Amino acid sequence: MVSIRQSFAKLGQLAKVCWLCQQPLRLTDVGGFCDYCRADLPRLPPRCQKWRYGHRGPVFGDAWYAACAWHPLSQNLIRQLKFQGRPELAYDLAPLLAAQLTKCYQLSGRPWPDLIMPMPMTRKRWQLRGYNQAALLAKQVGQILTIPVAYGGLRRLHDRGQQHRSNRALRWQNMQQVFHCTRTLKQQRIALLDDVLTTGASVSAAAQVIQHRGATTVDAWVFALTEANTQSD
Ligand SMILES: [Zn+2]
Secondary structure, X not given: OOOHHHHHHHHHHHOOEOOOOOOEOOOOOOOOOOHHHHHHOOEOOOOOOHHHOOOOOOOOOOOEEEEEOOOHHHHHHHHHHHHOOOHHHHHHHHHHHHHHHHHXXXXXXXXXXXXXXXXXXXXXXXXXXXOOXXXXXHHHHHHHHOOOEOOOOEEEOOOOOOHHHOOHHHHHXXXXXXXXXXXXXXXXXXXXXXXXXXXXXXXXXXXXXXXXXXXXXXXXXXXXXXXXXXOOO
């Protein structure tokens, strides 16, 4: 027979808790965060962040937009999403990114992209993790913004070693010939979507490949900026 204590313990397991402080959410808390943690999220101003990513060679892509800055709170969320097996977190991060993107496009007056392409992983890494967090985010963001998502339109051919341990210059060098675009994108505006942006090398390399297939603009959408030499792959 199940005791009252056991029943309440089971209910507690089912109750949703805040992704950051782990306190039980109230009925009025929406989107997976309590009021305090939601207010503490390290949001970025709704502007292009590409200026942060200098490189000696050409940097491909147009506007780069991110919802959150590098901060222990955003680091915590990305760690849960990628390395602690919590793909369902994408459902609660997507509305935050979509809201930021809406502000970015309204303020800049730039046209919305026609198509979202999630940043791909290699098949080996995908099999190890069991999901591609960028594709999960893209699906939710695409639904909120009513923009179609092209799954599998971009392939990642190599991992080129453990990227998070590469220094900045090596990381740019390693990105040569990493991506392959499987479709023609003539006259289309594309948004590349990833969970994090570290050195900008991956986004630039993918944008170059997409431009070669005829895209007119390639914007980058990421949930958070991160710093080089952190675990981000
Ligand atoms: Zn909280």
